[in-house]
Amino acid sequence: MASAPLPLGPPPRCRILKMIVIGDSGVGKTCLTFRFCAGKFPNKTEATIGVDFREKTVEIDGEKIKIQLWDTAGQERFRKSMVQHYYRNVHAVVFVYDITNMATFQSLPAWIEECKQHSLGGEIPRILVGNKCDLKDATQVRTDLAQKFADTHSMPLFETSAKNPGDNDHVEAIFMTLAHKLKNHKPMMLSQPLLDENKVQLDPEPSPGVECYC
Numbered sequence: 001m002a003s004a005p006l007p008l009g010p011p012p013r014c015r016i017l018k019m020i021v022i023g024d025s026g027v028g029k030t031c032l033t034f035r036f037c038a039g040k041f042p043n044k045t046e047a048t049i050g051v052d053f054r055e056k057t058v059e060i061d062g063e064k065i066k067i068q069l070w071d072t073a074g075q076e077r078f079r080k081s082m083v084q085h086y087y088r089n090v091h092a093v094v095f096v097y098d099i100t101n102m103a104t105f106q107s108l109p110a111w112i113e114e115c116k117q118h119s120l121g122g123e124i125p126r127i128l129v130g131n132k133c134d135l136k137d138a139t140q141v142r143t144d145l146a147q148k149f150a151d152t153h154s155m156p157l158f159e160t161s162a163k164n165p166g167d168n169d170h171v172e173a174i175f176m177t178l179a180h181k182l183k184n185h186k187p188m189m190l191s192q193p194l195l196d197e198n199k200v201q202l203d204p205e206p207s208p209g210v211e212c213y214c
């Protein structure tokens, strides 16, 4: 007997939450985004050129939401290919420094300024992430110093490790906390056709506001 045809109609849409991840080269932006989207520490990373893009669909309060993490190049020479539209429709900014490298912490004001120049100032949620907490013995940036900086810039501070997040804030929890906060904060874009979960793309150009389906 032939089975009944499936009802036609659009599959449910899901909304997109775009977070841009910024900081010096080598602080672990790629590893953090990979950890969140793929659930593990990458075996090997290379310097990001322009922007990489990772995403993960999560469920919050019964609604499917696609979290897009835009992993930007830390090296100046590789930022040349970053274009204005990467900064558009951003819902949150994640600033990252390496707790074992003071210079990466001292660069933060310049990164904050760069974001401001792209209209990503204090009006959108921003968080500060101190990475590589598994290397505690090599700490150069003490928590109290980082906390003071975070308070000055009205950002929550999280210290974590993309490599071994067990001892500190879990990478997953950091991004999910942000997503929960953002869910009702600002209208989100509707999703594009769903790519494979955790799929990594180079230089995508999502068109904001396009109606597609998860």
Ligand SMILES: Nc1nc2c(ncn2[C@@H]2O[C@H](COP(=O)(O)OP(=O)(O)OP(=O)(O)O)[C@@H](O)[C@H]2O)c(=O)[nH]1
Residues within 6 Å of the ligand: 023, 024, 025, 026, 027, 028, 029, 030, 031, 032, 045, 046, 047, 048, 049, 072, 073, 074, 075, 131, 132, 133, 134, 135, 160, 161, 162, 163, 164
């Ligand atoms: N011990 C330790 N090493 C880490 C951690 N996160 C990243 N790394 C290492 O730090 C190096 C740089 O990591 P990436 O994630 O490529 O750094 P990035 O910030 O994306 O660098 P750019 O793409 O150049 O901007 C790599 O050798 C990683 O293995 C961590 O939490 N702990």
